[in-house]
Amino acid sequence: MSYLSLSDKDKKEMLAALGVGSTDDLFCCIPDAVRLKRELKLPAAQSELELVRTIEEIGRKNAYSRHLSFLGGGAYDHFIPTVVDYLSSRGEFVSPYTPYQPEVSQGTLQVVFEFQTLICQLTGLDIANASLYEGATATAEAVLMAQRITTRNKVLLARTLHPQYREVVRTYIKNIGLEAVDVPYGPDGRVDKDALGRTLDESTAAVVFQSPNFFGVVEDVQALSDAAHGRKALSVAIVAEAVSLGLLESPGRLGADIVTGEGQSLGVPVSFGGPYLGFMACKKEFLRQMPGRIAGQTMDKEGRRGFVLTLSTREQHIRRERATSNICTNQGLCALRATIFMETLGKQGLKELAWQNAQKAAYAADRLGSVPGVRKKFSGPVFNEFVVELAKPWPAVDIGLRGKGIIGGYGLESAYPELKSCALVCVTEMKTKDQIDRLAQALQEVLS
Amino acid sequence: MSYLSLSDKDKKEMLAALGVGSTDDLFCCIPDAVRLKRELKLPAAQSELELVRTIEEIGRKNAYSRHLSFLGGGAYDHFIPTVVDYLSSRGEFVSPYTPYQPEVSQGTLQVVFEFQTLICQLTGLDIANASLYEGATATAEAVLMAQRITTRNKVLLARTLHPQYREVVRTYIKNIGLEAVDVPYGPDGRVDKDALGRTLDESTAAVVFQSPNFFGVVEDVQALSDAAHGRKALSVAIVAEAVSLGLLESPGRLGADIVTGEGQSLGVPVSFGGPYLGFMACKKEFLRQMPGRIAGQTMDKEGRRGFVLTLSTREQHIRRERATSNICTNQGLCALRATIFMETLGKQGLKELAWQNAQKAAYAADRLGSVPGVRKKFSGPVFNEFVVELAKPWPAVDIGLRGKGIIGGYGLESAYPELKSCALVCVTEMKTKDQIDRLAQALQEVLS
Amino acid sequence: MIKEIREPLIFEISEAGKRAAELPALDVPKTKNLLAGVALRREIEGFPEVSETEVTRHFTRLSQKNYCVDLGLYPLGSCTMKYNPKVNERLSGLPDFAVSHPLASEELVQGSLEVLKRLETYLCEIAGMDAFSLHPAAGAHGELTGMMLIRAALEARGDARKYVLIPDSAHGTNPSSAHICGYSVKEVKSNEKGTIDIEALEAVMTDEVAALMVTNPNTLGVFESDICRVAEIIHAKGGLVYMDGANMNALTGIVRPGDMGIDVLHINLHKTFSTPHGGGGPGSGPVGVKKELVPYLPVPVIGEKGGRFVLDFDRPATIGRVRSYFGNFSVIVRALCYILTLGPKGVREIAEFAVLNANYIRKNLEGEYHLKYTTPSMHECVFSDKIQKEFGVTNLDIAKRLIDYGIHPPTMSFPLIVHGALMIEPTETESRRDLDLFIDAMKAIAREAKENPEILRSAPHVAYVSRLDEVAAAKFPVLRWEKKS
Amino acid sequence: MIKEIREPLIFEISEAGKRAAELPALDVPKTKNLLAGVALRREIEGFPEVSETEVTRHFTRLSQKNYCVDLGLYPLGSCTMKYNPKVNERLSGLPDFAVSHPLASEELVQGSLEVLKRLETYLCEIAGMDAFSLHPAAGAHGELTGMMLIRAALEARGDARKYVLIPDSAHGTNPSSAHICGYSVKEVKSNEKGTIDIEALEAVMTDEVAALMVTNPNTLGVFESDICRVAEIIHAKGGLVYMDGANMNALTGIVRPGDMGIDVLHINLHKTFSTPHGGGGPGSGPVGVKKELVPYLPVPVIGEKGGRFVLDFDRPATIGRVRSYFGNFSVIVRALCYILTLGPKGVREIAEFAVLNANYIRKNLEGEYHLKYTTPSMHECVFSDKIQKEFGVTNLDIAKRLIDYGIHPPTMSFPLIVHGALMIEPTETESRRDLDLFIDAMKAIAREAKENPEILRSAPHVAYVSRLDEVAAAKFPVLRWEKKS
Numbered sequence A, B: 001m002s003y004l005s006l007s008d009k010d011k012k013e014m015l016a017a018l019g020v021g022s023t024d025d026l027f028c029c030i031p032d033a034v035r036l037k038r039e040l041k042l043p044a045a046q047s048e049l050e051l052v053r054t055i056e057e058i059g060r061k062n063a064y065s066r067h068l069s070f071l072g073g074g075a076y077d078h079f080i081p082t083v084v085d086y087l088s089s090r091g092e093f094v095s096p097y098t099p100y101q102p103e104v105s106q107g108t109l110q111v112v113f114e115f116q117t118l119i120c121q122l123t124g125l126d127i128a129n130a131s132l133y134e135g136a137t138a139t140a141e142a143v144l145m146a147q148r149i150t151t152r153n154k155v156l157l158a159r160t161l162h163p164q165y166r167e168v169v170r171t172y173i174k175n176i177g178l179e180a181v182d183v184p185y186g187p188d189g190r191v192d193k194d195a196l197g198r199t200l201d202e203s204t205a206a207v208v209f210q211s212p213n214f215f216g217v218v219e220d221v222q223a224l225s226d227a228a229h230g231r232k233a234l235s236v237a238i239v240a241e242a243v244s245l246g247l248l249e250s251p252g253r254l255g256a257d258i259v260t261g262e263g264q265s266l267g268v269p270v271s272f273g274g275p276y277l278g279f280m281a282c283k284k285e286f287l288r289q290m291p292g293r294i295a296g297q298t299m300d301k302e303g304r305r306g307f308v309l310t311l312s313t314r315e316q317h318i319r320r321e322r323a324t325s326n327i328c329t330n331q332g333l334c335a336l337r338a339t340i341f342m343e344t345l346g347k348q349g350l351k352e353l354a355w356q357n358a359q360k361a362a363y364a365a366d367r368l369g370s371v372p373g374v375r376k377k378f379s380g381p382v383f384n385e386f387v388v389e390l391a392k393p394w395p396a397v398d399i400g401l402r403g404k405g406i407i408g409g410y411g412l413e414s415a416y417p418e419l420k421s422c423a424l425v426c427v428t429e430m431k432t433k434d435q436i437d438r439l440a441q442a443l444q445e446v447l448s
Numbered sequence C, D: 001m002i003k004e005i006r007e008p009l010i011f012e013i014s015e016a017g018k019r020a021a022e023l024p025a026l027d028v029p030k031t032k033n034l035l036a037g038v039a040l041r042r043e044i045e046g047f048p049e050v051s052e053t054e055v056t057r058h059f060t061r062l063s064q065k066n067y068c069v070d071l072g073l074y075p076l077g078s079c080t081m082k083y084n085p086k087v088n089e090r091l092s093g094l095p096d097f098a099v100s101h102p103l104a105s106e107e108l109v110q111g112s113l114e115v116l117k118r119l120e121t122y123l124c125e126i127a128g129m130d131a132f133s134l135h136p137a138a139g140a141h142g143e144l145t146g147m148m149l150i151r152a153a154l155e156a157r158g159d160a161r162k163y164v165l166i167p168d169s170a171h172g173t174n175p176s177s178a179h180i181c182g183y184s185v186k187e188v189k190s191n192e193k194g195t196i197d198i199e200a201l202e203a204v205m206t207d208e209v210a211a212l213m214v215t216n217p218n219t220l221g222v223f224e225s226d227i228c229r230v231a232e233i234i235h236a237k238g239g240l241v242y243m244d245g246a247n248m249n250a251l252t253g254i255v256r257p258g259d260m261g262i263d264v265l266h267i268n269l270h271k272t273f274s275t276p277h278g279g280g281g282p283g284s285g286p287v288g289v290k291k292e293l294v295p296y297l298p299v300p301v302i303g304e305k306g307g308r309f310v311l312d313f314d315r316p317a318t319i320g321r322v323r324s325y326f327g328n329f330s331v332i333v334r335a336l337c338y339i340l341t342l343g344p345k346g347v348r349e350i351a352e353f354a355v356l357n358a359n360y361i362r363k364n365l366e367g368e369y370h371l372k373y374t375t376p377s378m379h380e381c382v383f384s385d386k387i388q389k390e391f392g393v394t395n396l397d398i399a400k401r402l403i404d405y406g407i408h409p410p411t412m413s414f415p416l417i418v419h420g421a422l423m424i425e426p427t428e429t430e431s432r433r434d435l436d437l438f439i440d441a442m443k444a445i446a447r448e449a450k451e452n453p454e455i456l457r458s459a460p461h462v463a464y465v466s467r468l469d470e471v472a473a474a475k476f477p478v479l480r481w482e483k484k485s
């Protein structure tokens, strides 16, 4: 099946109009030596019906979807109202590009403006951008931004920050003279404040921490921000589970200067890790250092309100190598989904959603904690994830649970060698009491 | 979950504006004696998530979808391109009503105009309407129409016409002095022309036959039309499998005066029998007797082309009891699906679709015919369905096949007592060679 | 001088050899001389040939030339244009339902049968009837089915009778449906309150009258408060009472037709139960009956045997089939979803707030527009153009001008007893803001009618087309595209 | 005097207590003093409260204020705005994919891993490279990843070097990406043909230069016909050649970057491989490399072991992770669907007809608009406003006027070497009719520029808003809604 729209007659007439005999002649400027003289080695063309069968068959190879799963760790299974799918799939949102021509892009631009507003409200900060790629690169952008703002060359990364986020930060900074230092955690699963105090110094650009952190534990954002500010470093709060902002005090109010992270929880499917939605909010005074697109309000010649992309002097297409970031295409459609999701749940809905997550996780933590051979690893308060330590090595337990059709959690040893036989268990509103009890029952059987 | 859009503040203020204390006061004009004093006995309200779980669970009780099925008989499993689903689900098509206000309904009206044109092209007739409910009631409407045109009071119904269509015709005519007489079929599975000759007379309003008929056999439309015309009766051709019109000569060209039937095959899901799509086309001269909505072309004040509902003096809202039909709401969205489907497949696609159906059915007929204990019941040419007679009673064979996950066909005995242990087998383009061979293999095992 | 792109007919952009869909190559051995001896067509003359890009653009552009509920208030009286929940659209198309075949044996489609049975049960409770049939494809089809049931019941009593009484305010489908059942229609005059005139009714009600078809609330949006007395009068003379339930949106959870003497009624799922109108269907018009009429229900009836759902064809007194298979199934799924979502309280709120919204509009437009009947309104109110006529402005002009304000016009084609009618039904799903936008527009138009009537007569000014010549359309019918020769 | 309805911000129609979604009641015993000691928020200040009707209308109305590929030609140069097949949208969201979790162990997500591996393999064949990484989220991310790979390779050779050469015609992301990798940028002048000046290149190429970033065809739509020589020059001095594959749409099946000396490149799936642009993403920018750079690819790499797909983290020389998880998966599914649908012939036709369409436009507009570089065009052509400037009309005016003709404007922000650029890329999915509509509009505008320049300067006239004040927007930034106090 081809998606061309030219009839054979069209092709003939157009080639004639160009005075060439065949499309081949159009490529005369390509040295014959390098031209491909054979057909590409690709599978034969498929009709729509064949394609559907092929892809559905590949999909069925994901045994995952036939399990009861308690995986989280940066990608969360949340309820997505049907309006989000319906509205975000409209061609008028799916098939345009970045709104370079505001007069014919007011739909997209107003959505971005509403998105920025919602992110500011959630994070408790002044300004937000139109989106970044995802949580890890958003964290890296925040680090680079902190360096530009403070002109300091060390960043402290809490070890409770998503391991993959830390890896990405290191990949980004390794070529530009920025050093990253890990800050350990304490028995409560939170950043060890004394250790932080010891590593913080005048060369520290930012303290970067995640809350709720990778262990699901809520950090003391105020204390960490105060510590950072004590050395004139920036407090950069990462949020990987955006739904938590429905219940927890906003990091902005607790002193964070930059709040960035992952918006997947807000109406974007888990979809094997992407596309997701990096978001970033910060204080007004850092506006000129903010990466990414920003929509702003203005007026047309008749004085009617309209929206445009603005402050682009920060960006690569104007600033070239001196831009605040190289990002161009971002995650527009995911930001649209998040906007519809947030406006659909609304003030009450998002709060209740967050509350139910916390309630169900609390119940699950107790329930699992009561299973012999299972203990809650950290004492700190958790949102919708928690770490359990098991009497048997995790790989064995994992296999045992899978035998019962359950994926019980994410084994932490690979990312945290010290956390032998520990697993991260996530419980969102999508898990029913029965399912939680099933997990507890299964664990009991596997451990006994 | 409620779909109201009023806040409590709105409600209070609006009640106050009306000078009433509560919504109860708005129903003062309803005699207290009859008012419901209790809450309705309905299940408790469900959130979207609960609803999805409830309905999906009900759906899973359809074991049907876990079988390989060869059912047809008026409802056909055809491929539906994704564009049909996407475009027909746009709110601008789904959520308006009948285009009473043409200036804000040009989308719907142009679609209807294109639909009417496509139906005319398929049937080979002059005019078509905007749709009727489905095939059976469309057949009944054609019968009533024939009576109005001829002022005769007898209709001949081929026994090869879908049994349910015949039942519905009888339901419709029983109160208005119209008599229906069945015309038998011959060993070729077609209308018995001699028998037809004998029953046709001056009181006959119409000869009503289906092609391809309920046995999948293609009738001799020309001969049946000639016979009808010989007694100045109308030839009414019913098409239950619209895809066949991609390959078979149009009934209009073969003498049919009215062609009506079921359009489900054209992009409408099988969906347990509805909603479907009745269509009707006829010769120009019968225009004033045609039931249902009709869209026509006209101009606006600037001379630009536009479309409107027209010739409504035929209809109930003008004519009241003297209307050509009582139909009001018809099957607009199904007609839209059919329009998108036909325009997507186009001239080549629909022809090839029909050709593949015939080819696969032919292969299946041979393949099954070669199974001991299976014989093709009728000698007439078939499109994508055929009748097999089995060496064992159908109910036993049916059970046997189901044991192998196959629904082999539709047992005919209930509708045609004389066709003991006969079943109607349908093979569309959706069936692969492997699946057909699986059926043959299974039949062999069940019959041996 | 702006060149606006007009959307061509697909036939006008068709080009030989283009296609928007392909099929897998045939995977079975080819049969030579397929369909030997059968007349085959060379081609489908005139059938379009376009690419997927063109199909998508054609229908995306066309869709944007429609006004719809998803864009704003759609106060089309008697049509109950309420919001259509998106989740219901999705669930009605679940693969398990979409593929299920109507000729499959019962054990294989228990889920689909459960859907039907559940909705029947819930509708019985909501309407106060003893049984429901979901076969009818729309309201008019329900009327026809219902009148056939009445005829069958009367025949069983010994006499089908001749006449059906229908108030002069009734919708056109009522007389038409009665007619197809072989009855002659006698019109019943309305009184000054807009309701059935009891004396007039008593005068026409005889033992030749089979039934009364009453719409309640009637098409004026007025509740027939004498309904019980009306039913008595009909029943006393051996007639039956049919209710056109198109306006059920005013009654859900408040009063049940079955409790006020109704013997048979139909309900429009595409009105009261939020299934989309689809630009003119598909709808669904379930029929509810009292015990006496149960034996006559169309077949098949959904029964239950040993916890399984079964199709009951063993109904000797049935009127027979009224359509193929079992009704507009996916529409029925949507209605079921709607009731399950709302629950008892929610279903009652439908009526409470449909009536509140209608009265809020009435209150705000009274005086600006003439209200022939001042009887309390239920879910809709019917104004007329009487005041504006003085300025040479008709209800049509008002309607077309409303388009310029970005709102769909009200119903004008009936009730016939109000000349120049403007029948306004907002429904319960509208926001205060949308109600006020409508009210403000109607007020502005009332002002314009006085100060600048021409702008109304020449309306609409902002639509894709200006006022269309409907007379020419009927006089010189062009009902299909044809290749220019 | 027509009152047009302006779409309010959702915050402006919010009303306390409204909601468009509800959750099931909590089904676990409530934990008292939940999150004890943690600072909880009283409410999300300013967060909206609306009904589902309002949400649906808000976004349906907003959507209609966008121009898009589904509505017509979108000749935005360098962005390859081709048609996005609907079936790919559907398949990319299959439940089996949508729920699959990136932290699940390999055995449980073999299907998702197969999708990744298959696309990598097909891209290698199409681009003539030895390996691909699908991690990058967009083109710029691909550039950054690619330059990191180059740096890693050079470090392994002993010296990362200082400079990266970039032609003056390059897209802004190129220098920006090089910069983040710690390189300083040296610009390479283009010659009168619009291609890299060989002398100039030889002059700047030293053993301090790490790489050349070249776009081919370049942003003028011109193929760098000396590309092999260029690669030799770079390689001779120990540098590597990076190709920005944004314009791959001109080359598929015709020539493979890997066969013309390219060491590393990125491809934009949201351009060449038809995944939708989504109003600004998500995209996907896979990076392809030659053997020497394979050891440095970001982790994890998809490997195969005993017929199963595995995640390979054991890559000692890797640059590390460039993002979380494995790339923009559902975008990758779409691209895979596209390649499977087209097959070898179809993939070649992309380039053939993208180039045919571009040249058809160029041919028809030559003379009407100035063409700075007359070198043969590939998939796009870059005109300028030089002729129209004489009448005081700029490319911006031309662009805005095009909106009145119902077509999206071309790219104007670059290439910087063409002042007043109009960069036009039609893509291969356009119909002759849509190309002609665009050509006619451009010709009419050229005429208007002479005869009535004011109508261009005041354009657009038919859009939802007229020309917007971008200067004021930047000068007095209003970047969010705030409650009026």
Ligand SMILES: Cc1ncc(COP(=O)(O)O)c(C=O)c1O
Pocket (backbone or CB within 6 Å): B327, B328, B329, C078, C079, C138, C139, C140, C141, C171, C173, C174, C215, C219, C244, C246, C247, C268, C283, C284, C285
């Ligand atoms: C009062 C009334 N009765 C009956 C009908 C007919 O219902 P349907 O259009 O579903 O056939 C309508 C339709 O608008 C109506 O308003």
Ligand SMILES: Cc1ncc(COP(=O)(O)O)c(C=O)c1O
Pocket (backbone or CB within 6 Å): A327, A328, A329, D078, D079, D138, D139, D140, D141, D171, D173, D174, D215, D219, D244, D246, D247, D268, D283, D284, D285
């Ligand atoms: C030539 C060129 N290079 C790179 C890019 C950046 O790609 P992306 O927007 O996907 O990051 C673009 C984007 O338009 C481009 O046109």
